[in-house]
Every structure is written in C-alpha cells, then in structure tokens.
Amino acid sequence: MGDPFKFAIDVPIGPDWKNASRLRDGIVNCLGCVFEDIDYCLTIGMAVGELVENAIKYGDWSKSKNSSFTARVHVSGSSVIIEVSNPVRSKSGSVDDLFATLEWIRNQPTALGAYQSLLQKAGTEDGSHLGLARICYETGAQLDASLEGDVIRIRGFLSSTRAQLVGQ
Numbered sequence: 001m002g003d004p005f006k007f008a009i010d011v012p013i014g015p016d017w018k019n020a021s022r023l024r025d026g027i028v029n030c031l032g033c034v035f036e037d038i039d040y041c042l043t044i045g046m047a048v049g050e051l052v053e054n055a056i057k058y059g060d061w062s063k064s065k066n067s068s069f070t071a072r073v074h075v076s077g078s079s080v081i082i083e084v085s086n087p088v089r090s091k092s093g094s095v096d097d098l099f100a101t102l103e104w105i106r107n108q109p110t111a112l113g114a115y116q117s118l119l120q121k122a123g124t125e126d127g128s129h130l131g132l133a134r135i136c137y138e139t140g141a142q143l144d145a146s147l148e149g150d151v152i153r154i155r156g157f158l159s160s161t162r163a164q165l166v167g168q
Helices: 017-032 038-058 093-107 111-121 130-139
Strands: 006-013 069-076 079-087 142-148 151-159
Touching: 006 017, 017 038, 017 069, 038 069, 038 079, 038 130, 038 151, 093 111, 093 130, 093 142, 093 151, 111 130, 130 142, 130 151
Parallel strands: none
Antiparallel strands: 006 069, 069 079, 079 151, 142 151
C-alpha cells in the first residue's frame, strides 16, 4: 500500500522580505491541520523560511521587477522535500560560495559543529549562509543544490517519524 498522505505546496512568489514570513506561517498553518506534532510543522516552516530568505538575499532580481521564485514543500509519508528555486547570475561568486558552503557543511563531523562554527562568524562576514547550517542542524536535513542556466535550486531532504497525522 502507498503512503497514507501526500501534500504539496508550489508557490511562485516575488522577492519581498515579507513573503518569507508569510510563506513560512502559511506552511506551518497548513501542516498543522494534518500533523499532530506542531513542533514538526514549525521545523519545516523554519527550513522553508531560511531557504526563501536565502533566495531573496542572493537571487538576481535585476532582470525584471516581476521576477519570482518558487517554493515547494512535498510531504509523503515520513519524507519531506523542501525546494526553493530562484534566478541567479550563474557566473557570480555567490553561486560558487553556495556550492562551497554546502560541501563544507556536508564535510563537517556534525551539523551542530557546522552551525556553531558559522554562528561564530555571523556578522563578521557577508554571505555566511548560517541559515543553511541551521536547517541541517535543526531538521537533520540533507541539502543539495543544482544550477540550471540562471536558476539555482536548493533542496532539503528530511525524514522523520514525527510526521504523525492528526487522528492516527
């Protein structure tokens, strides 16, 4: 038998800071309708919010005022995939820095250690990508990124036994 529940949100939104908190809150509220563990919902919402903030901060919004990016959350059983895609300058240093940061986080002995290390650097350098380490530490997610033309896609893969449906 297949997974008992599938849920997906696919939203194209503009690069406005208020959209990060609105989307995070909307996702938490939607997931709160179906999952018993509200802390689990808040954790997923935090991860989405961090990725959306990353997209706003590092995205290339110079081509059009109508540029948008896409945030997706797909829940299937005990697996959650969070994905944010946004326009970038593919040859910019921020793209290289993102890939290097994700590789650095993966190579740390623990996600907590990576998070603590970047937390110590926060405020002392631009582009610390602290939010990426926070996602890995607080959610246990594995992050990856891919570049397709001038669009970067960052995905977080979470697995949890906390995805207990309401009423089950």
